[in-house]
Amino acid sequence: xxxRIDLRKTLRSGDREFALAIGFEVEHERTVVFGPSxxxxxxxxxxxxxxxxxxxxxxxxxxxxxxxxAAGIDLPPQQRNVGFLFQDYALFPHLSVEANVGFGLHxxxxxxxxxxIPGRVRRFLRQFEIEALAGSLPRDLxxxxxxxxxxxRALIRExxxxxxxxxxxxxxxLLRERVRVELLxxxxxxxxxxxVITHDPQDVEALADHLVVLDRGRVARSLPxxxxxxxxxxxxxxxxxxxxxxxxxxx
Amino acid sequence: MLGQAIIPLxxxxxxxxxxxxxxxxxxxxxxxxxxxxxFRGREVLDALCTLPMVxxxxxxxxxxxxxxxxxxxxxxxxxxxxxxxxxxxxxxxVVAATVVAFPLVFKSARAAFEGVDRQLENAARTLGASExxxxxxxxxxxxxxxxxxxxxxxxxxxxxEFGATLMIAGNIPGRTQTLSLAVFDAVQAGQDDLANFxxxxxSVVCVLVLVGAGKLLRPRx
Numbered sequence: 001x002x003x004r005i006d007l008r009k010t011l012r013s014g015d016r017e018f019a020l021a022i023g024f025e026v027e028h029e030r031t032v033v034f035g036p037s038x039x040x041x042x043x044x045x046x047x048x049x050x051x052x053x054x055x056x057x058x059x060x061x062x063x064x065x066x067x068x069x070a071a072g073i074d075l076p077p078q079q080r081n082v083g084f085l086f087q088d089y090a091l092f093p094h095l096s097v098e099a100n101v102g103f104g105l106h107x108x109x110x111x112x113x114x115x116x117i118p119g120r121v122r123r124f125l126r127q128f129e130i131e132a133l134a135g136s137l138p139r140d141l142x143x144x145x146x147x148x149x150x151x152x153r154a155l156i157r158e159x160x161x162x163x164x165x166x167x168x169x170x171x172x173x174l175l176r177e178r179v180r181v182e183l184l185x186x187x188x189x190x191x192x193x194x195x196v197i198t199h200d201p202q203d204v205e206a207l208a209d210h211l212v213v214l215d216r217g218r219v220a221r222s223l224p225x226x227x228x229x230x231x232x233x234x235x236x237x238x239x240x241x242x243x244x245x246x247x248x249x250x251x
Numbered sequence: 252m253l254g255q256a257i258i259p260l261x262x263x264x265x266x267x268x269x270x271x272x273x274x275x276x277x278x279x280x281x282x283x284x285x286x287x288x289x290f291r292g293r294e295v296l297d298a299l300c301t302l303p304m305v306x307x308x309x310x311x312x313x314x315x316x317x318x319x320x321x322x323x324x325x326x327x328x329x330x331x332x333x334x335x336x337x338x339x340x341x342x343x344x345v346v347a348a349t350v351v352a353f354p355l356v357f358k359s360a361r362a363a364f365e366g367v368d369r370q371l372e373n374a375a376r377t378l379g380a381s382e383x384x385x386x387x388x389x390x391x392x393x394x395x396x397x398x399x400x401x402x403x404x405x406x407x408x409x410x411x412e413f414g415a416t417l418m419i420a421g422n423i424p425g426r427t428q429t430l431s432l433a434v435f436d437a438v439q440a441g442q443d444d445l446a447n448f449x450x451x452x453x454s455v456v457c458v459l460v461l462v463g464a465g466k467l468l469r470p471r472x
Contacts (some may be wrong), residue, residue, distance in 0.1 A: 051373045077376040090374035094392050103388075104378030157378065 007057035020217040028209035033197045035214035041197040049084045050077035083154035083162040089146045091138035098134040104157040128152040143171045162194040180206045259433040267409040270348035274356045274405045282360025304354040308414025339421045347415035352405035359401025363394035403464035407457045
């Protein structure tokens with residue numbers, strides 16, 4: 001599926017100004033947007049989801065235009081059909097795991113499209129191995145369990161695209177490797193394209209079909225990685241990042 | 252003595268209940284607006300909304316007479332169009348109690364709405380929830396404890412209202428004489444037994460309300 005992003009946005013914090021001008025086009029299933037903090041990754045993701053509004057530009061996902069300043073198109077987040085996995089998961093603290101996962105289904109139940117909501121929620125709880133937690137509140141879950149609930153909640157709506165905001169940063173380092181494998185497995189099973197933002201080079205190697213590197217609000221590199229498995233991929237990612245972020249006093 | 256207490260007590264509860272309801276609706280709405288929208292003069296508006304908490308009740312009562320008195324801006328319009336006057340009625344006492352109780356709801360509602368993580372509301376939006384559903388399913392359930400605690404304080408404050416009520420509704424036994432006014436009358440008339448009884452009734456009700464509010468304000472584990 002083709003994702004075309006072109007957006008401009010100026011952010012102000014105090015008297016500092018930060019101009020974002022991001023443009024990239026990818027056709028792969030797993031895009032990783034990499035960059036140090038303050039490079040504009042998070043803003044880019046929120047613009048795609050419709051949570052922030054760019055000043056100008058165009059966002060197109062699989063031929064569907066979500067935003068086009070020239071044509072006056074700006075779909076609200078509710079209509080974008082884009083799943084969002086928040087960095088701290090943003091589970092609703094007052095709702096049980098089951099109610100969290102089912103939250104997004106009730107909107108579409110209008111014309112009986114989805115009659116058996118409880119059944120569908122149960123199937124998802126089983127698939128993500130969180131059945132036993134159905135009645136628990138988010139505060140009683142571990143980091144890994146929270147992430148599964150958040151993933152199930154986003155995917156149950158069958159989004160056209162899944163956006164993941166630093167999905168591993170809230171986890172214990174020992175857990176990260178396992179969750180990377182889980183993410184890959186889930187992505188494959190649901191066949192949903194995803195855009196992941198991260199500042200961890202290991203995420204890039206493990207997850208990326210396509211790497212987009214951001215630097216101070218611009219795209220510094222856009223690099224396909226699908227044809228480079230294993231060692232070749234490792235060398236390519238390492239070379240790209242070393243080129244962009246040379247060590248002080250460099251080798 | 253019980254009979255002498257029951258009429259002002261019933262009137263006090265009626266006035267305080269209506270005033271609390273009015274303060275809840277206006278205070279929660281205002282708190283939500285000030286927590287969610289950033290605009291010029293927001294903090295000035297916040298100060299104006301908090302003013303009744305710190306101003307002498309007699310000054311408030313005077314403002315209210317200017318507004319809703321027979322020749323007041325609103326009062327004249329009410330009288331000419333509907334033949335309604337709030338002066339020396341229990342409804343006038345409700346207006347006075349609402350004004351003094353409003354800041355308590357407003358302050359806690361603003362803090363409660365500001366305490367709701369915006370990210371949760373955004374998460375609900377990406378899950379297809381309309382703005383109304385976001386408010387009803389996410390924002391209000393997460394803010395209601397704070398709002399309710401403020402509302403209970405407002406009820407206690409409305410029950411004890413004296414100065415502004417006296418100025419706008421007067422002190423007419425059986426019609427506008429609330430508990431606090433009845434206490435004043437009893438003391439003035441040297442009826443110490445009645446005063447003691449009324450004071451104890453008032454204190455017990457207020458303590459119950461404050462204990463309830465404290466329970467709601469305590470953070471969840």
